[in-house]
Amino acid sequence: MSMTDDAAIAADIRLLLSDRAPDASICPSEVARRLWPDDAWRDVMPDVRRVAVRLAEIGVIRITQSDAELDPGAPMTGPIRLRRGPRWLD
Numbered sequence: 001m002s003m004t005d006d007a008a009i010a011a012d013i014r015l016l017l018s019d020r021a022p023d024a025s026i027c028p029s030e031v032a033r034r035l036w037p038d039d040a041w042r043d044v045m046p047d048v049r050r051v052a053v054r055l056a057e058i059g060v061i062r063i064t065q066s067d068a069e070l071d072p073g074a075p076m077t078g079p080i081r082l083r084r085g086p087r088w089l090d
Contacts, residue, residue: 059087
């Protein structure tokens, strides 16, 4: 992944969350499918998660699993959701 792809991923995470209610969440696969609409989206899921972790580390988003907020520095397995974080700016 290039820095351009990382920037596109971060921008799309922000766009999708901006289009939802403040307390709503998105699935990382929504981002991957929008940016890579063919079957390639599955291959970029680790990159989407990596960019999401970076955004969570600076508080722009929160990463959750069920209702629990995950530590962005901890290993993550299973389905996650992305939500607006404490440093979210509209």
